[in-house]
Amino acid sequence: MNLRLHNSLTRRLEDFVPQNPQRVTMYVCGPTVYNYIHVGNARPAVVFGLLARLLRRRYSEVVYARNITDVDDKINAAAKEAGTGIEAITSRFARAYHEDMARLGVDVPDIVPHATEHIAEIIGMCESLIASGHAYAAEGHVLFEIATFPEYGQLSGRSAEDMLAGARVEVAPYKRSPGDFVLWKPSSDDLPGWDSPWGRGRPGWHIECSAMAATHLGETIDIHAGGNDLMFPHHENEVAQSTCAHGGKLFARYWLHNGMLTFAGRKMSKSLGNVMILHELLERYPAEVLRFLLLRAHYRQPLEWSEDTLAQARATLDGWYRVLLDHADVPVEGDELQVPEEIEQALCDDLNTPAAFAVLAGLADQLRQADDSQARRQRKAALLGAGLLLGLLQDNPEQWFQQTSAGSEIDPAWVDELLAQRVAARAARDFARADEIRKTLSERGIVIEDGATGTRWRVEAASAVVP
Numbered sequence: 001m002n003l004r005l006h007n008s009l010t011r012r013l014e015d016f017v018p019q020n021p022q023r024v025t026m027y028v029c030g031p032t033v034y035n036y037i038h039v040g041n042a043r044p045a046v047v048f049g050l051l052a053r054l055l056r057r058r059y060s061e062v063v064y065a066r067n068i069t070d071v072d073d074k075i076n077a078a079a080k081e082a083g084t085g086i087e088a089i090t091s092r093f094a095r096a097y098h099e100d101m102a103r104l105g106v107d108v109p110d111i112v113p114h115a116t117e118h119i120a121e122i123i124g125m126c127e128s129l130i131a132s133g134h135a136y137a138a139e140g141h142v143l144f145e146i147a148t149f150p151e152y153g154q155l156s157g158r159s160a161e162d163m164l165a166g167a168r169v170e171v172a173p174y175k176r177s178p179g180d181f182v183l184w185k186p187s188s189d190d191l192p193g194w195d196s197p198w199g200r201g202r203p204g205w206h207i208e209c210s211a212m213a214a215t216h217l218g219e220t221i222d223i224h225a226g227g228n229d230l231m232f233p234h235h236e237n238e239v240a241q242s243t244c245a246h247g248g249k250l251f252a253r254y255w256l257h258n259g260m261l262t263f264a265g266r267k268m269s270k271s272l273g274n275v276m277i278l279h280e281l282l283e284r285y286p287a288e289v290l291r292f293l294l295l296r297a298h299y300r301q302p303l304e305w306s307e308d309t310l311a312q313a314r315a316t317l318d319g320w321y322r323v324l325l326d327h328a329d330v331p332v333e334g335d336e337l338q339v340p341e342e343i344e345q346a347l348c349d350d351l352n353t354p355a356a357f358a359v360l361a362g363l364a365d366q367l368r369q370a371d372d373s374q375a376r377r378q379r380k381a382a383l384l385g386a387g388l389l390l391g392l393l394q395d396n397p398e399q400w401f402q403q404t405s406a407g408s409e410i411d412p413a414w415v416d417e418l419l420a421q422r423v424a425a426r427a428a429r430d431f432a433r434a435d436e437i438r439k440t441l442s443e444r445g446i447v448i449e450d451g452a453t454g455t456r457w458r459v460e461a462a463s464a465v466v467p
């Protein structure tokens with residue numbers, strides 16, 4: 001079974017063939033840490049994190065780097081507003097990002113390079129681009145001269161005019177051409193800066209990814225991925241810098257881009273004022289619901305994010321957890337969990353998560369219909385194995401139904417105490433008291449079900465979302 005990926009560079013589905021099967025390399029553009037991220041920025045980390053998992057099943061060594069941009073004008077502005085240095089801002093929000101990713105079930109990449117820890121490599125790359133005639137220094141800046149790279153625009157498929165319009169390029173007296181972009185810029189005393197051959201300054205954004213990818217993964221990498229909003233100018237500029245700094249060597253062999261989130265059909269963006277902050281969503285929804293919704297559409301498609309799609313995601317997971325709850329008595333050991341071949345097959349088809357979830361739903365149905373103990377055990381192991389690769393369904397099913405949100409407000413001990421009182425009331429034939437307890441629980445959205453093995457309780461999905 002071949003892994004096929006849609007390569008933005010060729011605009012085709014291609015078999016993935018790494019340059020060195022002993023060491024597969026992948027770079028994903030990470031966040032600029034000046035605030036909590038909006039949920040759309042979690043999509044590349046979740047989607048390409050899953051790709052890294054899939055690659056690790058197929059190759060002995062995968063080196064996956066996802067950077068942290070910790071020097072940027074937005075960070076400078078946030079630090080100024082807070083009256084602190086940039087380090088206080090970047091360390092705080094990098095930590096929050098890592099915590100939020102962990103809650104989403106995103107594996108930690110092998111390498112998490114920070115831009116500020118690669119200033120020497122960035123300066124070195126600027127120098128080599130100047131030496132090879134692809135960049136020039138002017139008034140404390142270093143600029144990449146796009147006229148020296150005829151392939152400029154190939155990745156994003158843009159014409160020269162489109163690029164000028166799309167980049168809202170700044171016309172500046174120190175530029176030879178308005179499309180030339182900044183590799184290095186001067187810093188005034190109140191801004192973070194490093195000594196360089198061009199005076200005290202700081203890197204432009206694009207150069208950091210080129211420098212960090214080369215440092216950790218090599219001059220030609222297998223996969224470069226990120227949101228499709230980064231294709232131009234960021235990725236286009238990365239291609240120009242890296243290719244020219246490395247004597248024309250191909251920079252990235254496969255380019256992967258994820259689609260954007262929409263809200264009520266409109267792009268989720270700061271300028272439209274409809275962004276949702278991941279950190280806040282994690283307070284209101286189980287992290288697994290967010291992860292599932294982020295994976296539910298094919299990664300190249302837009303993803304509609306709304307209260308409705310969140311409720312649907314929750315309901316689907318509830319259905320699967322319900323089946324697991326009904327088979328909670330079936331023992332399955334961790335080493336019995338095998339990823340079913342159909343799941344891997346779906347993911348190998350350009351990370352087709354909708355197809356993988358269709359398979360998962362089928363596995364849940366099969367488990368639901370299983371009637372002998374061997375079938376129940378095998379099918380439960382298959383469902384859990386599929387969930388393991390996808391980062392879902394690993395919760396204790398009983399606890400799943402008892403959570404209101406990640407920051408649960410209902411104390412299970414309180415529920416258990418009331419249920420014990422209810423058992424006692426019923427034993428004493430005090431049915432008024434028993435009903436009263438049921439009502440108290442119901443007012444908190446807790447549904448109780450009396451069964452042969454005792455009383456189960458769960459939080460109703462509709463009330464599971466804390467407003």
Ligand SMILES: [Zn+2]
Pocket residue numbers: 028029030209234
């Ligand atoms: Zn980047």
